[in-house]
Amino acid sequence: MRLFYDSTITKDLTEFTLNEEESGHACKVLRLKAGDKIAIVNGKGDYFTTEITEPHARKCQVKILSCTSEEPSEKNIHIAIAPTKNMDRIEWFVEKATELGITEITLLLCKNNERKVVKTDRLEKILVAAMKQSKRLYLPVLNVLTPVNNFIQSHPNGLIAHCYENEKGTISNLFNSNKCAILIGPEGDFTLEEVEFANKNGYRAIDLGKNRLRTETAGLYACMQALVGS
């Protein structure tokens, strides 16, 4: 059954009008007809089996036949990462992290960012496509570019990956899935001031192995380790 996404579909409904984009995809591109069954997810854990009642290229009507729900993962993985100069690289991070089961992504504005502006529309689309592709029922939260010090203050006691000499632990030892953000710096690393500010706010340094990883690889590696670890 074809899968569609609309964040506004809720459990109390019996009928629903699909948003314009997905209506277009269902009725114009795929030419689905009245009586065809489609699945709709809301990215909040609910999966609806529905039947098209009125196909329409902008407002396709469906009847809701059944709904199943899934509890959110007990692992809350929030990675705050500086966007790469080359957008392709951060885009694949977003895609892969979504497939794997990340909960939340924040884009960080650091002193050494080569990229100081990011449009999130395209990243949002990648999130939705990767959620559908991997059959996840939860859409990760994507937060716009946030100055790193603001982020640290609002999310204290996290983990930080940087390349300075320092006592470092591993994600498997230090990660706890409850409010423990993981910070991944820009291509030129965090500044010493940023690292010290994190330390002051309860951050601990993590070691991502002996190879020098690109920003997006470090982000994905951290995500995978957090998923596998405790």
Add this chain to the structure above:
Amino acid sequence: MRLFYDSTITKDLTEFTLNEEESGHACKVLRLKAGDKIAIVNGKGDYFTTEITEPHARKCQVKILSCTSEEPSEKNIHIAIAPTKNMDRIEWFVEKATELGITEITLLLCKNNERKVVKTDRLEKILVAAMKQSKRLYLPVLNVLTPVNNFIQSHPNGLIAHCYENEKGTISNLFNSNKCAILIGPEGDFTLEEVEFANKNGYRAIDLGKNRLRTETAGLYACMQALVGS
């Protein structure tokens, strides 16, 4: 110090002529001169500090000043993976797996491959660039497209990731780094015959989590789990 790659440089030398491609990069692109120091790696664990004696756009001569060596990783990670229809996807797998420390990659020809032909020149370049970027001293081995049954026979007792219902273990429990290849199937999965042939040859099935992963994400996830695990 700028880093160059030439597989033919060995420890017993005192002078060396860099290959044409790297000579061009050093002397034509970067315009390095006699007396400039450059580092050269051979992808086999040796790192040479050298000094340019005769800059030349096709055969740059260097004097070897010193050499340090590194033992290969005790983890032998060999992933055999079906190439994706879209080459970008398998290219990033190769890049990321190299950054993380994979030992060997074999491209698999399976019944359901959408791509039956792969040129490896570009993948070889990606391997070298990722090795340099991540400061690894070992270049992973890349093997050309190999029919899956041939591969299984020559590498028995490995692990296989497929989507059929089956008793499955996890990489952290089943992986042992000594001659334990990990098989990742094509976008349409392995056929039942291929899975049975693997089973007959001592393969055990692994579970890559509840999300449906794309081929290249499955490959990278397996690589990371093998690195982190026992």
